[in-house]
Every structure is written in C-alpha cells, then in structure tokens.
Amino acid sequence: xxxxxxxRVIAKLLIPFILLFALYVQFHGDFGPGGGFQAGVSFAAAxxxxxxxxxxxxxxRQVSDMLxxxxxxxxxxxxxxVGIAGMLLGGNFLDYFVLDADPVIGxxxxxxxxxxxxxxxxxAVMLKLFYLxxxxxxxxxxxxxxxxxxEGGA
Amino acid sequence: xxxxxxxxxxxxxxFLLVAGLYIIIAQGNLIxxxxxxxxxxxxxxxxxxxxxxxxxxxxxxIAPGQQIYANPLPHVLILTAIVVGVATLALGLALAVRIHxxxxxxxxEEILEKDNASEDAEGVRA
Amino acid sequence: MVxxxxxxxxxxxxxxVIVLFGVYSxxxxxxxxxxxxxxxxxxxxxxxxxxSTVLFLGxxxxxxxxxxxxxxxxxHRARRxxxxxxxxxGTGALLVYGSLGLPAFSDPQAPIHVHVAPRYLNEALxxxxxPNVVTAVLASYRGYxxxxxxxxxxxxGIGVIAxxxxxxxxxxxxxxx
Numbered sequence: 001x002x003x004x005x006x007x008r009v010i011a012k013l014l015i016p017f018i019l020l021f022a023l024y025v026q027f028h029g030d031f032g033p034g035g036g037f038q039a040g041v042s043f044a045a046a047x048x049x050x051x052x053x054x055x056x057x058x059x060x061r062q063v064s065d066m067l068x069x070x071x072x073x074x075x076x077x078x079x080x081x082v083g084i085a086g087m088l089l090g091g092n093f094l095d096y097f098v099l100d101a102d103p104v105i106g107x108x109x110x111x112x113x114x115x116x117x118x119x120x121x122x123x124a125v126m127l128k129l130f131y132l133x134x135x136x137x138x139x140x141x142x143x144x145x146x147x148x149x150x151e152g153g154a
Numbered sequence: 155x156x157x158x159x160x161x162x163x164x165x166x167x168x169f170l171l172v173a174g175l176y177i178i179i180a181q182g183n184l185i186x187x188x189x190x191x192x193x194x195x196x197x198x199x200x201x202x203x204x205x206x207x208x209x210x211x212x213x214x215x216i217a218p219g220q221q222i223y224a225n226p227l228p229h230v231l232i233l234t235a236i237v238v239g240v241a242t243l244a245l246g247l248a249l250a251v252r253i254h255x256x257x258x259x260x261x262x263e264e265i266l267e268k269d270n271a272s273e274d275a276e277g278v279r280a
Numbered sequence: 281m282v283x284x285x286x287x288x289x290x291x292x293x294x295x296x297v298i299v300l301f302g303v304y305s306x307x308x309x310x311x312x313x314x315x316x317x318x319x320x321x322x323x324x325x326x327x328x329x330x331x332s333t334v335l336f337l338g339x340x341x342x343x344x345x346x347x348x349x350x351x352x353x354x355x356h357r358a359r360r361x362x363x364x365x366x367x368x369x370g371t372g373a374l375l376v377y378g379s380l381g382l383p384a385f386s387d388p389q390a391p392i393h394v395h396v397a398p399r400y401l402n403e404a405l406x407x408x409x410x411p412n413v414v415t416a417v418l419a420s421y422r423g424y425x426x427x428x429x430x431x432x433x434x435x436x437g438i439g440v441i442a443x444x445x446x447x448x449x450x451x452x453x454x455x456x457x
Contacts, residue, residue, distance in 0.1 A: 025322075030410045032215065033318040035418065037237050041326040048334060069441075076434045079427055094423045096408075104409040111410060111419040118430050122237070125437035126331055129244050132444040133338030136251065164379040172372035180364035185294055185340060189301050192332060196308050199324065203317045205382070213318045214413040216405045224316035225397045226413040230422060232320050233414070234429045240327045240335075241436030247339040248443040254343040 011053040018046035026119045030108075036115040040122025048130050056134050068128045075121025082113045163204040170197035182262040184250045188243060195239040202228040202235075298336045305329035319414045 026039030051059040086095040096110025097103035174197060177190025206225035214226040257265045305328030312321035404416040418426050 029415050030412055032412065033213070033322050033414075034412075035319065035415050037233060038319070038322045038326055041323070041331055045326065045330050072434060072437050076430055079430055083423075083427065094427065096420060096423075104407070107408040107420055108410070110423075111408065111415065114419050114423060114426070115415070118426065121430050122433055125241075125433050128437055129331075129335060129440055130338070132248075132440055133251075133335065133342065136444055137338070137341055161379065161382075164382065165376070168372050168375045168379065171375065172368045175371060176364055176368035179367060183294065185336065185343065186297060189297055189336070192301065192328070193304070196305070196324070196328065199320070200308070200311070203312060203315050203320060206317070207315045211316060213316045214401065215318075216401075216411040216413060223401055223413070226400060226417055227397050229317050229320050229414045230417045230425075232317070233323055233418060234425060236320070236323050236327050237429055238432050240331055241433050243332055244335055245436050245439050245443075247335050248440045251339055251342045252443055 007053050011049060015046050015050055018042060018049070022046060022123075026115065027112075029115055030111065036118030037122055039115075040119040040124075041126060043119070043123040044126035044130070047127050051130065051134065056131070056138060060131070063127065065128070065131065068124050068131070071120055071124035072128065075117045075119070075124065078117030078120065079114055082110055082117070086110070163200070167197050167201045167204065170194075170200065173197075184253065184262065185247075188246050188250065191246070192239065192243060195235070199232045199235065202232050294340055295337075298333060298340060301336065302329050302333040305332065319412075 022039045022042035025034035025042060026036065029035035029039070047059060047063065050062075082096075083094040086098055087093050089098040091098040094110075096107045099106035099109050171194060174190045174192075174194030177193060178187050181187055181190065206228040208222055208224060211222035211224050212220055214223045214229065216223075253265065257268050259265060259268075306325060308328065309321045309325035312318075312324055400417055400421060401413055404413045404421075405411055408416045408420050410416040410420075
C-alpha cells in the first residue's frame with residue numbers, strides 16, 4: 001500500500017511535466033535539439049508511465065484505441081497534405097517556399113506542420129504498440145484465471 | 155601512435171558490431187537474437203556519427219560566434235535509422251510473441267524440432 | 281559500454297540482458313553527445329532506452345521465459361559456439377582491414393565534409409530560417425526521406441496491429457461458455 005502511494009504521487013507530479021516537455025521539444029525543434037520524433041516518443045512515454053501506474057483501463061478511458069488508430073493515419077495524411085498543398089500552390093511535391101509570399105516564412109510553416117505530423121504519428125504508434133503488448137498479457141491472464149473477457153478494446 | 159588514436163572509434167564500432175553479430179548467429183533464443191540485432195544497429199549509428207565530429211566543433215545548430223560545426227548529414231540519416239530500427243524491433247517482437255503462442259517456446263531448436271515433427275507426422279507435402 | 285556488451289553476451293537470464301540493453305542505450309546516448317550529435321542522442325535515449333526496453337519487457341512477459349534455457353540440449357551447445365565465434369571474428373578482421381582505408385578521426389579533409397555538408401551548413405539559416413541544421417535538412421532539404429520514414433513507422437504500427445489484435449479471439453472467447 002505504501003509503495004503504491006509513493007508511486008502514484010510521484011507519477012502525478014511527473015506526468016504533466018513530461019507532457020509539457022514533449023510539447024516543448026516538438027515546437028522548439030527549430031532552435032535546439034528536438035523535433036517530431038523525440039517529442040512523439042516522449043509523449044508516448046508519459047502516457048505509458050500513466051498506464052504502468054494507474055492501469056491499462058484508466059489510460060484506455062483517456063485515449064481510446066479508435067482515437068489512436070485515427071491519429072496514426074492522421075499524422076501521415078498531414079505530412080502528405082503539406083506536400084500536396086505545395087503542389088496545389090504551384091511548386092513540386094513538398095515544396096515549402098510556395099506556402100507563403102515570403103519563402104522563408106513558407107519554409108517555417110512547412111517545417112512546422114510536417115514535424116507536427118511526424119510527432120502525431122510517432123506518439124500514436126508507440127502508444128498503440130504498448131497497448132497491444134499489454135493487452136495480450138491482460139487477456140491471457142484473464143482467460144487463465146477464468147474471469148470474463150476483460151473490458152476495453154473499443 | 156596518432157594513427158592508432160585516430161582509428162580507436164572504428165575499433166570500438168567493429169567490436170560492437172561483431173558482438174551483435176555473434177549474438178544473432180549463436181544464440182538460440184529469439185528475444186536474445188533481437189537484442190543482438192539492436193546491438194548491431196546501434197554500432198552502425200556509431201559508425202556513421204564518429205567521422206562527423208570535428209575537434210573544436212559543436213552541435214550543428216547555427217549560433218552566433220561558432221564557426222565549426224559537426225557534419226549534420228549523418229545525424230539526419232541516423233535519426234531516420236533509429237526510428238526505423240525501433241519499428242522493425244516492434245514487428246520482430248510481435249512475431250516472436252506469435253511464434254511463442256503457436257509453438258509454445260521461443261528457443262530456435264525446440265521450434266525446429268516441433269516443425270520437423272509435425273512435418274514427419276503429416277508426411278511430406280508436395 | 282564495452283563491459284556492458286560483454287556482460288550482455290554472456291548472461292543467460294533474459295531479464296538481465298534487457299536491463300543491460302537499457303544501460304547500454306543510455307551509455308550510447310552519452311557517447312553520442314560527446315560526438316556533438318545532440319538530436320541523435322536525444323532520440324537514441326528516448327527510443328533505445330525507453331521504447332525498446334519497454335517493448336522487450338512486454339514481449340518477455342508475454343513469452344513467459346525469463347531464462348534462455350540452455351540446460352537441456354547440452355549436446356548441442358558444445359559444438360555450437362565455435363563456428364559462430366569464428367565467423368564473427370572473421371567478419372571483424374575483414375572490417376578492421378577495411379577500416380584502415382577510412383579517414384582518421386576528425387579529419388577535416390574527409391570526403392563527407394567537402395561535398396554537400398558545407399552548402400547545408402552555410403545556406404540553411406538563410407534559406408529556411410531555422411537554426412537547427414539537422415531539423416532543416418530532415419524536414420526541408422530531405423523532406424521526402426522523412427515522409428518515407430513516417431510511412432515506415434505507420435506500416436510497422438499497422439503490422440503489429442495485424443499480428444496482435446485480439447478482437448476475433450475475444451469474440452470466440454465470448455461465445456464459448
């Protein structure tokens with residue numbers, strides 16, 4: 001009981017900071033180390049920590065499987081969308097300088113959205129991987145113990 | 155002596171690569187093989203990044219007052235390589251889990267025995 | 281780092297191997313920082329020491345074998361370690377011979393420093409307005425490659441979903457009494 005309490009309190013303190021740090025790394029990737037991949041993985045790590053301490057069902061209530069599957073696709077589509085937007089505005093695929101009157105601002109915009117797409121997909125995939133592995137363990141333990149099929153899995 | 159120091163990073167890289175290769179070939183346990191694969195991949199990261207460093211340089215983030223930067227191209231390649239590596243690792247582990255469910259073990263020899271036994275039992279397929 | 285790797289090779293207990301792998305990843309990230317590769321170090325620390333270790337532990341728990349069982353087939357083990365060791369050391373020797381032709385550490389005249397890299401370093405701030413050259417190259421100059429990489433991550437996610445989804449089995453379980 002005591003150990004559980006310490007873990008819960010520390011996790012509650014840490015997780016918001018990890019999430020905030022992930023967002024910081026995502027958007028500050030232009031000026032310091034960082035970018036989409038690091039931010040996505042950190043975001044997923046925060047949610048995995050939440051799942052480890054508070055249980056898979058709790059985190060499933062917050063971020064459901066359907067949402068994750070949609071996010072995985074949404075990130076890739078966002079990236080492709082930026083590329084197609086470049087094409088529609090007159091340049092080649094994934095040209096950023098046509099996205100605005102000033103080419104440098106266009107580059108900024110393109111890089112911003114592209115990194116956002118990368119971050120979304122990476123975080124969703126990592127979290128979904130964790131769900132799948134942890135889910136299998138739950139199901140097997142539930143079946144072995146003779147309980148009903150566990151809830152969850154929208 | 156300076157040449158020896160100049161090639162030290164390659165020596166470490168090759169040692170790690172050989173260790174990873176040895177684990178992949180020699181160990182029969184599927185999960186340990188995947189650990190060896192990850193080891194191999196990380197040694198390749200070192201192989202690419204080590205030559206990019208310049209003495210007196212700094213990270214490739216343009217800052218006023220800095221003249222020498224490390225080469226950014228290998229960083230980009232290795233960033234992609236790391237993420238792709240974890241993707242393949244996830245797929246490999248998922249396969250290992252399924253193999254375990256189908257065969258009851260993740261030791262290469264036991265899996266091969268079960269496979270051969272079932273083939274002998276069913277007769278040779280055309 | 282070398283010590284951790286040697287210990288990893290020798291240990292049979294899979295849980296110990298995975299923990300050592302996490303330690304090794306962290307040490308590798310530190311080495312990468314020493315090589316001025318800060319983006320890569322951050323990614324390696326997050327991915328290698330974080331996600332990889334979590335996935336390994338999850339798979340280990342699912343496969344329920346903590347120890348790589350070598351006790352039973354002793355007769356196989358006796359002859360096996362020699363040939364792979366010879367192969368691995370032979371490959372290493374070949375690589376050492378090959379690496380003698382590579383440029384020495386921190387040689388400014390090395391081929392990788394004289395072709396495209398100076399252009400990226402000099403023009404990145406002016407053309408893209410982004411000081412982090414790695415991000416600029418990743419997202420802008422080589423944006424197509426990054427698109428491919430995101431697709432790879434996407435495909436891996438889909439692949440693992442296809443391998444490990446449990447809806448069909450859950451329905452079967454629900455139907456059986």
